[in-house]
Amino acid sequence: MALKPQSLGLLVLAAAVPLVAVLPLPDFWITQLNYIGMYAMTALGLVLLTGVGGLTSFGQAAFVGIGAYTTAWLTLNLGVSPWITLFIGMVLTAASALVVGVITLRMSGHYLPLATIAWGLSLYYLMGNLDALGKYDGLLGIQSLSIGNFDIGQGRAFFVLTWFILLAFAAALLHLLDSRAGRAIRAIKSGPQMAEAMGISTFRYKVTIFVLAALSASVAGWLLAHFQRTVNPSAFGLKMGIEYLFMSVVGGVNYVWGAFVGAGLIKLMDDQLQVLLPRLIGTSGSYEVIVFGVMLVLVLKYLPDGLWSMVEKKLPRRPRAVDWQQAAPLPERNKPALGELVLDVDRIRKQFGGLTAVNDISFQIRAGQIVGLIGPNGAGKSTTFNLITGVLSLTSGTVSYRGRRVSGLPARAIAREGVSRTFQHVKMIPDMTVLENVALGAHTRGHKGVAAAMIRTNSDEERRLFREAQRQLERIGMGEYLHEQAGNLAMGPQRLMEIARALCADPALLLLDEPAAGLRHKEKQALAGVLRQLRDEGMSILLVEHDMDLVMQVCDHLVVMEFGTLLTQGTPEQIQQDPKVRAAYLGTEH
Numbered sequence: 160m161a162l163k164p165q166s167l168g169l170l171v172l173a174a175a176v177p178l179v180a181v182l183p184l185p186d187f188w189i190t191q192l193n194y195i196g197m198y199a200m201t202a203l204g205l206v207l208l209t210g211v212g213g214l215t216s217f218g219q220a221a222f223v224g225i226g227a228y229t230t231a232w233l234t235l236n237l238g239v240s241p242w243i244t245l246f247i248g249m250v251l252t253a254a255s256a257l258v259v260g261v262i263t264l265r266m267s268g269h270y271l272p273l274a275t276i277a278w279g280l281s282l283y284y285l286m287g288n289l290d291a292l293g294k295y296d297g298l299l300g301i302q303s304l305s306i307g308n309f310d311i312g313q314g315r316a317f318f319v320l321t322w323f324i325l326l327a328f329a330a331a332l333l334h335l336l337d338s339r340a341g342r343a344i345r346a347i348k349s350g351p352q353m354a355e356a357m358g359i360s361t362f363r364y365k366v367t368i369f370v371l372a373a374l375s376a377s378v379a380g381w382l383l384a385h386f387q388r389t390v391n392p393s394a395f396g397l398k399m400g401i402e403y404l405f406m407s408v409v410g411g412v413n414y415v416w417g418a419f420v421g422a423g424l425i426k427l428m429d430d431q432l433q434v435l436l437p438r439l440i441g442t443s444g445s446y447e448v449i450v451f452g453v454m455l456v457l458v459l460k461y462l463p464d465g466l467w468s469m470v471e472k473k474l475p476r477r478p479r480a481v482d483w484q485q486a487a488p489l490p491e492r493n494k495p496a497l498g499e500l501v502l503d504v505d506r507i508r509k510q511f512g513g514l515t516a517v518n519d520i521s522f523q524i525r526a527g528q529i530v531g532l533i534g535p536n537g538a539g540k541s542t543t544f545n546l547i548t549g550v551l552s553l554t555s556g557t558v559s560y561r562g563r564r565v566s567g568l569p570a571r572a573i574a575r576e577g578v579s580r581t582f583q584h585v586k587m588i589p590d591m592t593v594l595e596n597v598a599l600g601a602h603t604r605g606h607k608g609v610a611a612a613m614i615r616t617n618s619d620e621e622r623r624l625f626r627e628a629q630r631q632l633e634r635i636g637m638g639e640y641l642h643e644q645a646g647n648l649a650m651g652p653q654r655l656m657e658i659a660r661a662l663c664a665d666p667a668l669l670l671l672d673e674p675a676a677g678l679r680h681k682e683k684q685a686l687a688g689v690l691r692q693l694r695d696e697g698m699s700i701l702l703v704e705h706d707m708d709l710v711m712q713v714c715d716h717l718v719v720m721e722f723g724t725l726l727t728q729g730t731p732e733q734i735q736q737d738p739k740v741r742a743a744y745l746g747t748e749h
């Protein structure tokens with residue numbers, strides 16, 4: 160099987176590490192590479208947290224500090240082996256990240272970065288004020304790392320250790336990003352609505368990546384403490400927190416390789432500029448900070464995805480090797496019998512302040528039935544849709560699905576019960592392939608989490624998920640789009656892709672929000688065919704749609720809304736002949 164360029168790059172680096180260690184490079188450069196390795200480890204955590212997950216943190220240096228101070232204090236005061244303190248540091252870091260994460264990760268917008276600044280500052284002052292940690296002087300005389308009598312804490316041996324840990328983490332991260340859990344993490348960035356509709360707990364994944372990023376920083380701190388053999392708060396303050404973020408952004412915060420490039424560039428520039436600038440200017444001072452500031456502005460303006468994005472564009476994009484043909488099918492939920500009551504909407508109401516957007520609406524959907532929800536703009540259709548799917552909370556009334564009350568449950572819980580949806584404005588992950596986007600729909604049908612993905616014990620399940628994604632894409636006639644990048648699709652195929660993604664969840668009720676918007680005539684005909692076929696297979700569908708031809712063609716029952724209230728309901732024939740509807744809706748539209 161051909162290796163992906165990313166994995167090939169890692170293998171080349173892994174082979175180069177021992178080679179560099181035996182080359183007659185000056186010690187200065189080995190030391191530089193050691194620092195680059197440690198910095199890249201923290202920056203890699205930021206790739207996951209900020210680049211992939213969209214959560215900006217200025218507080219990573221504080222986690223480096225927890226790893227460093229834990230090992231420094233325990234080895235100096237209690238004589239604990241550094242190999243044990245590594246794990247104690249990780250446990251402490253995970254615990255603090257969990258506490259900070261649970262408190263701050265529900266915040267949105269600029270509140271989260273502000274909270275990480277506050278957290279970074281408080282830990283800095285805590286380290287600087289505790290007597291036990293040597294206040295601002297820190298702790299001195301930390302032992303070097305060794306295996307038996309062999310010192311691996313300095314020079315070339317340390318270089319091999321650091322870089323192998325770094326490469327192992329990078330490999331684990333690449334596996335993670337290309338997995339069920341990784342797709343869920345990648346879905347967080349575009350906002351919670353789509354991910355939650357796939358049954359994903361976005362909060363849980365946010366906390367997980369926050370802890371993972373903190374752990375990578377903590378390991379870097381452990382290495383740093385034993386390499387420098389001294390720790391003091393200045394290496395873990397807000398300035399360093401900003402510098403780590405700076406490295407990731409300049410290198411390319413969306414790419415694993417961006418962390419390597421950013422850490423390398425900033426470390427080398429930092430050293431060179433500290434020598435060159437005073438010579439040029441004639442006085443000494445931290446002028447490199449000014450150069451970095453200007454550089455960041457230029458990168459953000461002209462290369463917002465960082466330096467690695469230029470390389471990434473040139474890399475060949477090979478389609479994923481199809482190795483799932485023989486994979487076992489995913490388990491299916493048991494479906495309602497034809498004609499069984501699937502959805503019971505009972506006098507639901509939604510008030511936005513003084514506006515009653517949905518006013519005591521009631522209707523039912525039975526298995527194997529397509530119900531159309533129609534009405535002029537602003538009638539309350541989308542609000543009704545959002546009340547059923549749990550995106551909005553009800554002011555009053557109940558929604559029952561297969562005999563169970565679901566109103567009051569969060570959107571992801573309703574999705575897990577078997578209610579799948581699409582969106583009025585397509586929501587997808589544009590830089591993933593169509594196949595990967597659709598596989599996201601089957602999230603609740605898999606179980607392998609972050610750890611399994613990182614150590615790669617998830618291949619079997621991945622194959623099953625992709626087999627299902629391909630099957631659903633073929634079911635709606637999109638078999639030839641598997642490896643296409645989703646962001647490159649035209650509107651029609653994008654909408655069909657959303658339907659395939661919804662079907663991947665193995666739903667008993669499918670809710671489609673304006674699936675024909677932006678489709679051409681032929682595509683609409685194809686969509687009508689797909690909907691009929693799904694109904695014939697026993698699927699229940701709620702269709703919110705403005706295209707009356709499509710609605711009249713495929714629906715068995717229509718619910719008409721006007722100004723939030725139920726105007727009437729009945730068969731398409733009854734609705735077409737209803738004078739109230741003609742006056743209120745069809746008459747004005749046609």
Ligand SMILES: Nc1ncnc2c1ncn2[C@@H]1O[C@H](COP(=O)(O)OP(=O)(O)OP(=O)(O)O)[C@@H](O)[C@H]1O
Nearest residue numbers: 511514515516534535536537538539540541542543
């Ligand atoms: N979050 C909100 N806050 C306040 N008012 C809202 C909110 N969402 C919808 N509304 C109002 O509720 C009413 C119904 O809106 P809704 O989007 O449900 O209508 P719709 O039938 O789906 O319209 P369209 O066909 O244009 O999508 C509108 O008057 C709208 O302005």
